[in-house]
Amino acid sequence: MNAQNVEAMHQDDNDSSDSINNISQIGRNRAKISVRMNGVPIEFDYDTGAQVSVIGKQYWDEIGRPKxxxxxxxxxxxxxxxxxxxETVVRVRLEKISRSLPIVVTRSNDIPLFGLPWILAFNMFIPRQVTICSITSKEVMTTDKQIAxxxxxxxxxxxxxPGRVKDMxxxxxxxxxKIMASS
Structure with missing residues (x-):
């Protein structure tokens, strides 16, 4: 691995193996957002692809270890x-707006993620070309037995x-x- 292409290699302190948990390339663009969480300033990666907002154990300790x-x-x-x-609920302050929002706490101390639910909770700008979709199930019916x-x-x-529509x-x-064209 060429050292010039690597900004940081984080190893979990609880793990005695040599596995690498996170590799960040130099020059990688990252969108950052700073908020106060339970009164503590924290910088998050702004991540519209994250389905939850996440902090590591270290930040959880800093904000008072809420239950x-x-x-x-x-x-x-x-x-x-x-x-x-x-998971816990924290008080998040972004500029003059405060919200009580859920956050997931991980064992590792990776970069905190400001996920899509928080983006929506703060009514943050989402381009009009973007559609917010909801996935309600992982189940996909593909087998003949399921279709049957x-x-x-x-x-x-x-x-x-032929069917019948009632009460409508x-x-x-x-x-x-169109009628004449189909004749």
Whole structure:
């Protein structure tokens, strides 16, 4: 590995192995945002791709070790599990606006992430070309057995008989040009 291409190599102090947890390249662009969390100034990476906001154990200690509760299992890029200590609610102040927001605390002390839920909570600018989507399930129906189960459960949707709409007013607008073109 060429030392000129590496800014920092962080090794977990609790790990006696020589594994590298984080490699940052020199010249890498990073969007930063500074906030006060429970009164303590902290600089975060502004990360619209992060589904949660995250701090390491060291920052959790600095903000007074608020009580941690359980959190859902999390993974990082590449679907590697993230070693989390738990989740808590903190008071976040960005300029003159304060919010009580959830944050996940990790065992490692990587760069804090200001994730998408916080960006939305502070009504921060998101370009109009960007659409915020929500993934509600990891399940993907791909097997014939799963498809057969759906067609059996919702048989009236998939049968060949004409259906009927109940309790709904319907209007159909036709143009003469389209009717004549289809004749």
């Amino acid at each position: 941690l509760g359980p959190t859902k299992p999390l993974s990082v890029y590449g679907n590697q599990p993230l070693d989390v200590l738990g 189960g759906m067609t059996k459960e919702f048989f009236s949707v998939f049968d060949d008989k 007013e319907v209007s159909i607008h036709l143009s003469k040009a």
